[in-house]
Amino acid sequence: MIKINEHYLKLQASYLFSNIAKKVGEFQTANPDKEIIRLGIGDVTRALPKACTEAFHKAIDEMATDASFRGYGPEQGYDFLREAIAKNDFQARGADISADEIFVSDGAKCDTGNIQELFTRDAKIAIPDPVYPVYLETNVMAGRTGEYEDGRYKGIIYLDSTKENNYVPSLPTEKPDLIYLCFPNNPTGSTITKAELKTWVNYAKDNQALILFDAAYEAFIRDKSLPKSIYEIDGAKEVAIEFRSFSKNAGFTGTRCAYTVVPKECAAFDSKGNRQPIHPLWNRRHCTKFNGVSYPVQRAAEAVYSDAGKDQTSELVAGYLKNADLIANEIKNLSFDFVGGDNSPYIWIQGNRDSWEFFDMLLDQTGVVCTPGAGFGKCGEGYIRLSAFNSYENVEKAMARIKKTLA
Numbered sequence: 001m002i003k004i005n006e007h008y009l010k011l012q013a014s015y016l017f018s019n020i021a022k023k024v025g026e027f028q029t030a031n032p033d034k035e036i037i038r039l040g041i042g043d044v045t046r047a048l049p050k051a052c053t054e055a056f057h058k059a060i061d062e063m064a065t066d067a068s069f070r071g072y073g074p075e076q077g078y079d080f081l082r083e084a085i086a087k088n089d090f091q092a093r094g095a096d097i098s099a100d101e102i103f104v105s106d107g108a109k110c111d112t113g114n115i116q117e118l119f120t121r122d123a124k125i126a127i128p129d130p131v132y133p134v135y136l137e138t139n140v141m142a143g144r145t146g147e148y149e150d151g152r153y154k155g156i157i158y159l160d161s162t163k164e165n166n167y168v169p170s171l172p173t174e175k176p177d178l179i180y181l182c183f184p185n186n187p188t189g190s191t192i193t194k195a196e197l198k199t200w201v202n203y204a205k206d207n208q209a210l211i212l213f214d215a216a217y218e219a220f221i222r223d224k225s226l227p228k229s230i231y232e233i234d235g236a237k238e239v240a241i242e243f244r245s246f247s248k249n250a251g252f253t254g255t256r257c258a259y260t261v262v263p264k265e266c267a268a269f270d271s272k273g274n275r276q277p278i279h280p281l282w283n284r285r286h287c288t289k290f291n292g293v294s295y296p297v298q299r300a301a302e303a304v305y306s307d308a309g310k311d312q313t314s315e316l317v318a319g320y321l322k323n324a325d326l327i328a329n330e331i332k333n334l335s336f337d338f339v340g341g342d343n344s345p346y347i348w349i350q351g352n353r354d355s356w357e358f359f360d361m362l363l364d365q366t367g368v369v370c371t372p373g374a375g376f377g378k379c380g381e382g383y384i385r386l387s388a389f390n391s392y393e394n395v396e397k398a399m400a401r402i403k404k405t406l407a
Helices: 006-010 016-030 050-063 079-093 108-118 133-142 194-206 279-289 295-305 307-333 355-366 392-406
Strands: 102-105 125-129 157-160 178-182 210-214 240-245 258-261 267-269 275-277 338-340 346-350 383-387
Touching: 006 133, 016 355, 050 295, 050 307, 079 102, 079 258, 079 295, 102 108, 102 279, 108 133, 108 210, 108 240, 108 258, 108 279, 125 133, 178 194, 194 210, 275 279, 295 307, 307 338, 307 346, 307 392, 355 383, 355 392
Parallel strands: 125 157, 125 178, 178 210, 210 240
Antiparallel strands: 102 258, 240 258, 267 275, 338 346, 346 383
16 A cells, blocks of 8 residues: 655645735636736746846757757756856855855755755754745655644744844754755845854854755845855855855746755764765765756856856846835835845835734735745744835835835
8 A cells, every 4th residue: 555755744734835826816816907016926027137048049059950969968067057156156255165066956945955855854953933935844744843733843943033133043052953044034034144154154063063054045135244155154164055046146937047065075974973975965866866957048047157147137136126125115114123125135024913914915905915924934923025026116016005005
């Protein structure tokens, strides 16, 4: 008799964003003439940079002739892209990351979920709250948690991120094995200083733990004193894996290209207490379960690092940050407490009411879609997240509706 993985039965209802999509769909059906403005899910709305589309077209043309056609590529990614990433995203900022420590993939979401396969099922997990659901739910699926009770899964070390600690969690009192961190944070938009991040790196080294660092939103950091990579911190290469994406800075949400950095110094331990490098383990997993990102997509990603690509992606990021400034200013004028928006495309707003109630009210009365904070964890209750990923005109219109309703 074939049996299911019953850990899936612990998962609550549907995935957060699927639930939102269902609610919005029902509202649209009931109100076909009402314009909806989406400031909820973190999907970009601007077109791919011209440098990327030109490289994309050129690569597709190469695939159209036998002489330049390419079949299976290297699972880890083509050297031209891995070298461009290493040079521009790390070495240019003083982080000693080499091209062969970079693994190109089809999404940071996939990698942050898949990386946990390398570690034992009894590994103790520390996860911020509120948090991007993928970190938590993939560990539920893997069987690392108990049942869901009172808004949380048993067996997880929750790192509360609240107004009181400026949405940067304190070090855990219970010793974890794997620590998930995300800065600029999704959903709160909060950032971490080099000194604060150094504290986490030191903690991981002292406790033989590993940090899984999601830096998918690093392109939105305007404050030059803030770290864009955990590898700007001394010692991080021994205790941290970093995840990045081309989705937000270059609009690759529908094109799919990201990468994970696994330094060769980074290690975990076997059952005998011996250090084992993680790099070859991830390489083996990658080669066994992934056939690589398509050649045209990787050429398009490489173009991000051209002079034109850098200018064009900077313009995209600046546009979204302009939206974030508008949202933050209007929310401030409405006297709501909030965080984010300055070095992040997200604004995390304390709504002083049930977060799903706030979601429903905004949708029903303004046609604006937000994300209810409760979907990100227990500490998210009472909050909503607004996203800056839309046109400036739509953001202006959305904030005018919100102002009229809430003022």
